[in-house]
Amino acid sequence: MSASSSAATRVDDWQSNWGKDKFPDMAHASVGLSFAAFVALAWSSIISGYILCTAKALVCGKIMAAASFDSIPSVQKAWTYSEFGKTADVLKFDVNVPIPEVKEDQVLIKVVAAALNPIDYKRIHGLIKAIDAPPPNVPGYDVAGVVVKVGSQVKKFKVGDEVYGDINELPVQKAKRIGTLAEYTTAEERVLDLKPKNLSFAEAASLPLAIETAYEGLERAELAAGQSILVLGGAGGVGTLLIQLAKHVFGASKVAATASTGKLELLRSLGADLAIDYTKENFEDLPEKFDVVYDTVGQPEKLAKAVKEEGKVVTIAPPATPPAVFFSLTSTASVLEKLKPYLGSGKVKPVLDPKGPFPFSETLEAFAYLETNRATGKEDLVLINVVAAALNPVDFLRIHGLFKDINSPPPLAKQVFGASKVAATASSGKLELLRSLGTDLAIDYTKENLRTSQTNLT
The missing domain is CATH 3.90.180.10 (Medium-chain alcohol dehydrogenases, catalytic domain)
Structure with missing residues (x-):
């Protein structure tokens, strides 16, 4: 069997195994x-x-x-x-x-x-x-x-x-x-x-997956401006975004988060008001209780001790036990669209x-x-x-066959984009190379200053 027919057979096998009826x-x-x-x-x-x-x-x-x-x-x-x-x-x-x-x-x-x-x-x-x-x-x-x-x-x-x-x-x-x-x-x-x-x-x-998970959980918890939140797993993929969203998007007045000793400064740099070292203290023993507790790591038995009486608990790490609510994400672009100003400005990163x-x-x-x-x-x-x-x-152009009828190296401006006149600068020894590529005017930058040149480039 030839290499090409072998490859074709493999593709047929894939297409058979991956067909619509197999989904x-x-x-x-x-x-x-x-x-x-x-x-x-x-x-x-x-x-x-x-x-x-x-x-x-x-x-x-x-x-x-x-x-x-x-x-x-x-x-x-x-x-x-x-x-x-x-x-x-x-x-x-x-x-x-x-x-x-x-x-x-x-x-x-x-x-x-x-x-x-x-x-x-x-x-x-x-x-x-x-x-x-x-x-x-x-x-x-x-x-x-x-x-x-x-x-x-x-x-x-x-x-x-x-x-x-x-x-x-x-x-x-x-x-x-x-x-x-x-x-x-x-x-x-x-x-x-x-x-x-x-x-x-x-x-x-x-x-996408992490920030949509973080945002949807905060919405389900109905976190409002001026409220407090505790994030368990603040240095995690969802946690790092939770801190930023709670502070800069939802307007939380106090954001607390847990992490190991070496990651406390990271939490503070993201906007956490209280960085808790879980290797040295238990969040459930804090005298202060929170309006929202968001659990990304899975500590259901401790959550009730950290939330206010009328507060909300959200977890993405089951099993979820009352008062926690577990949810599974639905991904849409709506969250990315809402957060575009914050991502574009660098407030959320x-x-x-x-x-x-x-x-x-x-x-x-x-x-x-x-x-x-x-x-x-x-x-x-x-x-x-x-x-x-x-x-x-140029790699993208080559990949997609734009140069298939053009000798390499391709004179892009001339043969691809249709420029009527192409001028280019180089040192003395490379002027012939420029001309061979289709350049109409090869300028020796060691001898001619473009700012003062009388050459008409229009």
């Missing part, structure tokens, strides 16, 4: 998914090096918007598992995963950054297999990337838009089979928002683990770190960036 909805259950930890993962489809300072990303987005995406491949690279088990044993790198079909209300996203949450390794371990879709699956919920294709009913986005969000509206009930640890993934228009321009792709990808980023090749190591629940910026957060070389606008 059962998952019944809702209180499985204890805290969504507190995540892995932020930056990567590109061709280069496995480091990606994307924000300025470069913006340029790429603009150029991609003008490019044709007819050359979107039929298969892609992704991390997959074909059976349940320990992450290190079953999670594999696959180069023949099919590109997911784009439905009329969806967009196809070229993934730049993705985030892993505890639900990902719980799915891999088979802890929720009774309600989960059978393997093969690609993990990943949170994403930041660039839209490369839009469904017929999509109005909010266009090709080239930089977007982010949690791709699964119901994270437990209807998780997508092809998640965000892939070169391409799909998502409904209603779960995505435009990426804040002041955030990198990795920072944006770290937010992501907190990333200093141990990262991990390279994409060390995704298994990143999972191992995630599963220890020792990450910071979140007591359970891991950040990954995947690539080692910079990804430039």
